[in-house]
Amino acid sequence: MRFPYLGLEELKDTTTLFKQVVAEFLGTLILVFVGCGSCIGGEDEGDHQSKFVRIALCFGVTVATLAQALGHVSGCHVNPAVTAGLAAGGKIGFARGCIYVLAQNFGAIAGAGLLRGLVSTELRGGAGLGATGVDPNLSIVQAVGVEMMITMVLVLTVYGAAADENNTESVKGSAPLAIGLSIATCHLFAIPLTGSSMNPARTLGPAVITGNFAHHWIYWVGPILGGVAAGLIYQLVLKAPEKKNNYSPCSVVEGDVKLGDA
Secondary structure, three states, rough: OOOOOOOOOHOOHHHHHHHHHHEEEEEEEEHHHHHHHOOOOOOOOHHHHHHHHHHHHHHHHHHHHHHHHHHHHOOOOHHHHHHHHHHHHOOOOOHHHHHHHHHHHHHHHHHHHHHHHHHHOOOOOOOOOOOOOOOOOOOHHHHHHHHHHHHHHHHHHHHHHHHOOOOOOOOOHHHHHHHHHHHHHHHHHHHHHHOOOOOHHHHHHHHHHHHOOOOOHHHHHHHHHHHHHHHHHHHHHHHOOOOOOOOOOOOOEEEEEHHHHO
């Protein structure tokens, strides 16, 4: 297992770091603008089920799209909990991780601000900008537990589908789509309970623009705990075994002739 590290050497290439910060800022801006925008509008409040499906699919497909577009630049974390989980598993240094989180938070606030500017507050849900909230029938501990578990699912998927370099060749299908579907699945479960944040920045953006910070800490503690737990569990228990290097000068193939047969 790679242990968590500070990673100051990751900051030396300022050009690459700048591109990564822009990617995280822009990706989180788009996620909040489009994802939270899916919580606004529609008909009346009676058809909750179709509303939940709409929101779940929007967040999931948006993340899959962003991962395909930005993954080669920054890894497309667009989520402080994902960054925390990857840092806990030694996949990114804490220094770059902190910069990522700052970019994600500013991107989320910018995305929510853009949504406020472009969408009328007269629309259903327009005033709330898709802000997350805890069902009154849930206790605080239960709400933290829900956010922790659904974020754990997400980060485990990130590791298995994309972050485990020993497993990438065995991944079937699209890694971005797998990650997006894990988000959609957890949203279908948790939207009625906590709003299914899974992402502290996603909750921060609307909270800052609307000034509503009710239970806000839950959406930091739960997802961060889930991300860190997933990173440690995967790296300690679930990671794919390292590939053995079977290279030998006598087994190298040159053209159609094996040198070992000469």
